[in-house]
Amino acid sequence: MSYPPALEELIEVFRLFPGIGAKTAQRLSFFLLSQSSEEVEQMARTMVYAKRRISYCSECASFTEKDPCNICTDPKREQEVICVVQFPRDVLVLEKTGQYRGLYHVLHGALSPIDGIGPEELKIPQLKKKVEEKGIKEVVIATNPNVEGDATASYLSRLIKPLGVRVTRIGFGLPVGGDLEYADELTLGRALDGRMDL
């Protein structure tokens, strides 16, 4: 005894997604079946449409519906600064600050030798080429503040500085609204390193 085959297949589809286990896949499947046929068809169409419309920008490797993307083709952006991030979603987060006016480059991950992820698995060769060919003056590294992100930042620094380009990394320290009492030692240490004159 098991579920009807079509339901088992549906559950298998949801299990393909990262972080979705057997129980959640069942729950999502039951929800889907509780929707009307029209709603399910609309969901399916949206999925296929999104996949058809959205690609990675050939310049910065972020998500876009047109290639190159709106940021890469915006003449008002600073053309000599590139901010390097791990994932397309990071571009959105930085844009929301409204403080960055340069270009982006999405690596699609971070260096992780244990997982077999070296420079060639990321968009690092493309970054080097762009820096060399486009007269880039500064590369702002905004990889995540963890082991892989740190390793990637120091690798990129060693790769790009010899080209005579300034390499910076976004600051570490206390989050705004945070409390010194609750900061961990590593963050506090980095906040001290990153102290600025007042």
Added chain:
Amino acid sequence: MSYPPALEELIEVFRLFPGIGAKTAQRLSFFLLSQSSEEVEQMARTMVYAKRRISYCSECASFTEKDPCNICTDPKREQEVICVVQFPRDVLVLEKTGQYRGLYHVLHGALSPIDGIGPEELKIPQLKKKVEEKGIKEVVIATNPNVEGDATASYLSRLIKPLGVRVTRIGFGLPVGGDLEYADELTLGRALDGRMDL
């Protein structure tokens, strides 16, 4: 600045699912876009196909691809015993024990006056009709052991016993492999109530 419209729409689709928040919906969307067009189209087809194929059995209200379902039409099942469960998935769990040979009836929920769920919102009228018309001898209640499940069980008992039908509820007690030391008082109390002669 936001994601491309087609991606925003995709994220909205995932947010429709219960228990899926903004971050998870993003993660699922990014995963979907990382799949090939063929894979996405296959997923979409599986969803639409499952919705088209699967309906609720007109007899027991469980999931089925043919109506009535395999259990309701199986002449080898005991025709005079009905087990009442809250959800279609519960049928599968009980079938896996291999110990129940009767029919099922899925309520699609439990009584919950706070949420406005009364007998008419569940498949309770259909259950009463079936019990009256099909010569049912016993109704085994297997609703969940919580407030709503208990309320539903006692409501069904008051509804069905007057028809001269035996009403039972599956036993409560220690889970097999469990340890007395870690049992909560409520479970232990119910285990004492449910003690049997050896």
